[in-house]
Amino acid sequence: MHHYRIVALLMSKNKLYKFGQLATFPNVYQNHRMDDDFVTDYRGEAIDIKGKWDEHHFQNGNPITLELACGGGEYTLGLARMYPNRNFVGIDIKGARIWKGARVAVAESLDNVAFCRMRIDHITKFFTPGEVAEIWITFPDPFLKKERRRLTSPMFIPRYREVLQPGAKINLKTDDPTLYEYTLEIIESENLILEYHNDDIYANELPLPELGIQTFYEAMHLENKKTIKYVRFRLD
Numbered sequence: 009m010h011h012y013r014i015v016a017l018l019m020s021k022n023k024l025y026k027f028g029q030l031a032t033f034p035n036v037y038q039n040h041r042m043d044d045d046f047v048t049d050y051r052g053e054a055i056d057i058k059g060k061w062d063e064h065h066f067q068n069g070n071p072i073t074l075e076l077a078c079g080g081g082e083y084t085l086g087l088a089r090m091y092p093n094r095n096f097v098g099i100d101i102k103g104a105r106i107w108k109g110a111r112v113a114v115a116e117s118l119d120n121v122a123f124c125r126m127r128i129d130h131i132t133k134f135f136t137p138g139e140v141a142e143i144w145i146t147f148p149d150p151f152l153k154k155e156r157r158r159l160t161s162p163m164f165i166p167r168y169r170e171v172l173q174p175g176a177k178i179n180l181k182t183d184d185p186t187l188y189e190y191t192l193e194i195i196e197s198e199n200l201i202l203e204y205h206n207d208d209i210y211a212n213e214l215p216l217p218e219l220g221i222q223t224f225y226e227a228m229h230l231e232n233k234k235t236i237k238y239v240r241f242r243l244d
């Protein structure tokens with residue numbers, strides 16, 4: 009058998025193992041089919057989670073922050089450790105990545121963490137107006153040729169507006185200069201409120217401690233000597 013076929017076989021076995029385990033984690037909810045407006049929990053039960061994240065999962069009345077494009081969920085975990093009186097939901101479409109973060113949260117008994125495998129495009133199907141207190145978008149794909157798909161595009165902003173509490177903050181951390189500049193332009197053209205921006209956060213002392221949390225992708229970008237950028241804005 010060719011080497012690449014062996015690698016492919018091992019990878020898919022590994023992924024299958026992760027997907028199987030993912031379905032058993034009590035902190036994971038999955039939207040298996042895009043047309044469904046429910047998520048499936050670890051008991052295999054279909055849950056209408058919209059507006060019920062607290063009632064169904066956290067049961068503590070604390071505010072909920074989302075990490076969009078969470079990948080392995082490093083920000084979700086880091087923020088949850090830093091802020092035990094807040095709740096965090098990591099969102100990504102890739103199950104094998106979410107598996108990483110969910111597994112750590114279970115091992116560390118981080119009860120203020122959940123993960124949801126879904127398309128960010130469908131955020132309004134799973135969160136009700138005012139259910140979200142803050143959003144972090146961490147190293148999203150910059151989609152250099154497809155502006156519409158960027159997570160700070162006018163396609164996504166109205167969806168965030170629908171679920172966020174008034175005055176809530178959106179944080180973007182990226183290595184990509186195009187996405188950084190684009191986001192600043194959108195903030196201006198959509199009349200959003202720019203609170204803070206910095207095109208090289210490590211050049212000086214960090215303006216807030218949570219900016220020091222580093223993700224899997226950030227570590228790669230730092231290795232490649234890229235500068236890390238940060239924008240914080242509000243919608244109203």
Ligand SMILES: C[S@@+](CC[C@H](N)C(=O)[O-])C[C@H]1O[C@@H](n2cnc3c(N)ncnc32)[C@H](O)[C@@H]1O
Nearest residue numbers: 077078079100101102127128146147223224225
């Ligand atoms: C470059 S990775 C960054 C992952 C992580 N935040 C990090 O910094 O290591 C971007 C992630 O966004 C996810 N993603 C991109 N578009 C998405 C969408 N529309 N819905 C859900 N996930 C999406 C991908 O699956 C991928 O895991």
